[in-house]
Amino acid sequence: MKYIDEFRAGDLAQQISAKIACETNPRRHYHFMEFCGGHTHAISRFGIADLLPANVRMIHGPGCPVCVLPIGRVQNAIQLAQTPDVILCSYGDMLRIPASNGMSLLKAKAHGADIRMVYSSTDALKIAQENPHRQVVFFAIGFETTTPPTAVAIQQAKTLDLKNFSVFCNHVLTPSAISHILQSPEVREFGLVPLDGFIGPAHVSVVIGSQPYEYFAEEFQKPVVIAGFEPLDVMQAILMLIRQINTGRAEVENEFTRTVLPAGNIKAQALVADVFELRRTFEWRGLGWVPYSALKIKSHYADFDAEQRFVISALSIADNKACECGAILRGVKRPQDCKIFGTVCTPENPVGSCMVSAEGTCAAHYRYGRFRERNNVAIKEN
Amino acid sequence: MSQKGFVKPGYSRSLDLKNGCIEMAHGSGGRAMAQLIQQLFVTAFDNEFLRQMNDQACFPSFSGRMVMSTDSHVVTPLFFPGGDIGSLAVHGTINDIAMAGAKPCYLAAGFILEEGFPLSDLKRIVDSMAQAARTAQVPIITGDTKVVERGSGDGVFITTTGVGMVPEGIHISAENARPGDKILVSGTLGDHGVAVMAQRENLSFETSIESDTAALHGLVAHMIAATPNIRVLRDPTRGGIAAALNEIAQQSSVGMMIYESNLPIQEQVQAACEFLGLDPLYIANEGKLIAICAAPDADNLLRAMRAHPLGKNAAIIGEIIEDSYRFVQMQTCFGGARVVDWLSGEQLPRIC
Numbered sequence: 001m002k003y004i005d006e007f008r009a010g011d012l013a014q015q016i017s018a019k020i021a022c023e024t025n026p027r028r029h030y031h032f033m034e035f036c037g038g039h040t041h042a043i044s045r046f047g048i049a050d051l052l053p054a055n056v057r058m059i060h061g062p063g064c065p066v067c068v069l070p071i072g073r074v075q076n077a078i079q080l081a082q083t084p085d086v087i088l089c090s091y092g093d094m095l096r097i098p099a100s101n102g103m104s105l106l107k108a109k110a111h112g113a114d115i116r117m118v119y120s121s122t123d124a125l126k127i128a129q130e131n132p133h134r135q136v137v138f139f140a141i142g143f144e145t146t147t148p149p150t151a152v153a154i155q156q157a158k159t160l161d162l163k164n165f166s167v168f169c170n171h172v173l174t175p176s177a178i179s180h181i182l183q184s185p186e187v188r189e190f191g192l193v194p195l196d197g198f199i200g201p202a203h204v205s206v207v208i209g210s211q212p213y214e215y216f217a218e219e220f221q222k223p224v225v226i227a228g229f230e231p232l233d234v235m236q237a238i239l240m241l242i243r244q245i246n247t248g249r250a251e252v253e254n255e256f257t258r259t260v261l262p263a264g265n266i267k268a269q270a271l272v273a274d275v276f277e278l279r280r281t282f283e284w285r286g287l288g289w290v291p292y293s294a295l296k297i298k299s300h301y302a303d304f305d306a307e308q309r310f311v312i313s314a315l316s317i318a319d320n321k322a323c324e325c326g327a328i329l330r331g332v333k334r335p336q337d338c339k340i341f342g343t344v345c346t347p348e349n350p351v352g353s354c355m356v357s358a359e360g361t362c363a364a365h366y367r368y369g370r371f372r373e374r375n376n377v378a379i380k381e382n
Numbered sequence: 383m384s385q386k387g388f389v390k391p392g393y394s395r396s397l398d399l400k401n402g403c404i405e406m407a408h409g410s411g412g413r414a415m416a417q418l419i420q421q422l423f424v425t426a427f428d429n430e431f432l433r434q435m436n437d438q439a440c441f442p443s444f445s446g447r448m449v450m451s452t453d454s455h456v457v458t459p460l461f462f463p464g465g466d467i468g469s470l471a472v473h474g475t476i477n478d479i480a481m482a483g484a485k486p487c488y489l490a491a492g493f494i495l496e497e498g499f500p501l502s503d504l505k506r507i508v509d510s511m512a513q514a515a516r517t518a519q520v521p522i523i524t525g526d527t528k529v530v531e532r533g534s535g536d537g538v539f540i541t542t543t544g545v546g547m548v549p550e551g552i553h554i555s556a557e558n559a560r561p562g563d564k565i566l567v568s569g570t571l572g573d574h575g576v577a578v579m580a581q582r583e584n585l586s587f588e589t590s591i592e593s594d595t596a597a598l599h600g601l602v603a604h605m606i607a608a609t610p611n612i613r614v615l616r617d618p619t620r621g622g623i624a625a626a627l628n629e630i631a632q633q634s635s636v637g638m639m640i641y642e643s644n645l646p647i648q649e650q651v652q653a654a655c656e657f658l659g660l661d662p663l664y665i666a667n668e669g670k671l672i673a674i675c676a677a678p679d680a681d682n683l684l685r686a687m688r689a690h691p692l693g694k695n696a697a698i699i700g701e702i703i704e705d706s707y708r709f710v711q712m713q714t715c716f717g718g719a720r721v722v723d724w725l726s727g728e729q730l731p732r733i734c
Contacts, residue, residue, distance in 0.1 A: 004653075004656055008716055009715075010643070010715050013716050045720060046716040048716070050717065050719055051716075051717055358659070368720040368723070
């Protein structure tokens with residue numbers, strides 16, 4: 001554990017905190033978006049806000065894979081799970097995401113659907129081999145990090161000639177989401193989301209490398225610092241962003257050099273290219289339809305595509321009216337700006353997806369940070 | 383003079399504890415059930431009260447206040463490093479009684495057995511219970527068995543109930559915490575949960591972590607002797623220390639501030655939690671307790687705890703603060719503050 005502790009050392013944190021305080025320009029504000037839920041979680045869990053000056057504000061981005069999946073796709077997964085003889089395999093975080101009519105995969109499971117929580121795509125493959133008379137569907141979600149393992153499972157299924165394994169593919173792409181945010185009228189025209197720079201993804205960047213971000217830095221003149229998920233990584237990245245802004249630079253810098261290479265993981269990229277291709281467009285919760293932002297299974301693996309094997313109809317289901325997940329995912333609102341945060345919507349009874357996963361902005365704020373708004377009576381227990 | 387094929391009068395074939403398994407007949411009230419009870423349970427738990435062989439156990443009453451507690455155990459897997467469902471069932475109820483500062487006196491045990499469950503495994507469990515009860519000096523004086531059809535249970539479920547007596551002048555309750563009080567824990571956190579998780583089929587990883595399952599009444603008696611006015615005791619089982627602290631904060635209408643750097647957590651437990659994305663504060667313990675006492679008593683109590691084998695890693699982890707919102711907060715090693723919230727949903731399947 002020495003390895004982890006080194007990235008959580010309190011004394012080093014104090015040193016970086018002092019540098020940040022010293023180097024920030026008191027006459028301006030700094031607004032940085034951490035794209036990834038992993039960073040959001042680290043910021044909340046380690047209380048990083050307490051170590052930043054008042055004029056440095058973190059805006060939580062949409063990088064929580066279960067949060068951005070639209071209700072329609074969750075509903076599709078529930079329908080798949082309720083199909084006779086189907087076993088649906090899903091990552092644990094997805095199980096509690098609310099769909100329509102108060103349904104979730106977890107509730108569908110309680111009503112008799114055969115839903116198995118798995119830790120990896122290969123677990124799903126194993127379940128398919130063990131249940132040759134059942135159709136096993138892997139509910140594949142996530143950004144570039146979880147895509148290569150799904151590709152491996154599909155390739156293996158082909159090698160094994162498995163007739164009962166398919167993938168319901170919902171893999172999405174980080175760069176397109178960042179472009180979409182930067183091009184949104186809220187950022188470009190109305191100035192609703194002041195954005196001075198990005199903390200770039202950690203694990204996603206291990207796969208795609210640092211090059212894909214060059215475009216944002218150049219086109220939108222926004223600095224990007226790729227950072228690891230440990231709290232010292234985040235602090236260091238914030239300091240690097242502040243230095244870029246103070247010196248008028250907008251570059252891609254890599255704080256996470258211990259794992260991220262400029263070109264990324266070429267092998268993983270080749271795997272993904274073999275199995276997947278771009279979707280013309282895909283719906284994101286909060287961001288709407290984003291062109292070329294998701295992947296689908298290529299035709300030569302069509303036998304393993306659940307969207308080919310089963311009838312899956314496109315469902316467009318609106319979010320609960322009171323739920324601000326959309327605006328929160330775009331960085332326009334904060335959890336505490338939502339009327340139902342902490343009252344109607346809690347981790348026990350989530351209304352919106354951001355309240356479910358540990359990486360969700362609302363869940364992270366509810367779990368770790370809500371004592372900061374003590375005067376908000378809505379958060380009082382009992 | 384011997385005769386071929388002669389069978390001794392009164393002979394009955396004994397239970398096949400090696401290859402036999404639970405059948406529906408073992409719960410039907412007939413001869414098979416009587417045999418199971420006699421040869422397995424009564425033999426293992428043997429004591430004067432059980433020997434009465436009535437549907438109830440008769441024991442002398444005590445003067446003063448008594449406590450009673452019941453606890454059902456449904457752990458998967460049934461056997462794990464450091465213990466099994468049997469020892470867990472004995473320790474769980476003893477600990478619930480001890481958390482009132484009481485001396486546990488008697489236990490009752492109810493078994494729900496699944497058809498097809500191997501008798502050899504049942505014997506291992508029953509022997510482990512008997513051993514745990516004997517070590518703790520708390521006899522199991524009455525019990526019950528039921529058998530459910532294959533598929534309706536998960537091998538074996540055990541419910542234990544216990545009674546104990548509270549010594550004169552001891553008033554320990556979760557509503558007693560007051561601002562300024564100190565919060566102590568008796569040892570390393572999360573050992574049981576991680577030991578059990580490491581054995582799970584879909585999650586197996588190698589670790590030498592053992593469950594901390596233990597009866598805590600000896601430690602409690604030792605603590606009370608040193609500091610009779612302990613205010614609160616609680617064993618942080620399901621939901622871990624986070625759940626236990628939040629329960630106390632609710633019941634006492636106070637807030638808490640704990641210090642991450644003071645939390646005793648084994649490196650291996652920390653590593654397993656990092657790997658699995660879990661927080662050791664939410665992992666179950668089966669042989670640890672939280673104690674709250676007035677600040678001037680804290681050092682004395684800590685010394686007493688550390689002098690006992692089950693409290694050698696005890697630590698003061700924080701203090702009670704005034705807070706009408708009853709937040710349990712933690713000062714992180716990193717220098718920030720955060721809420722230690724209740725566990726939401728289920729962190730993992732059954733572990734205690």
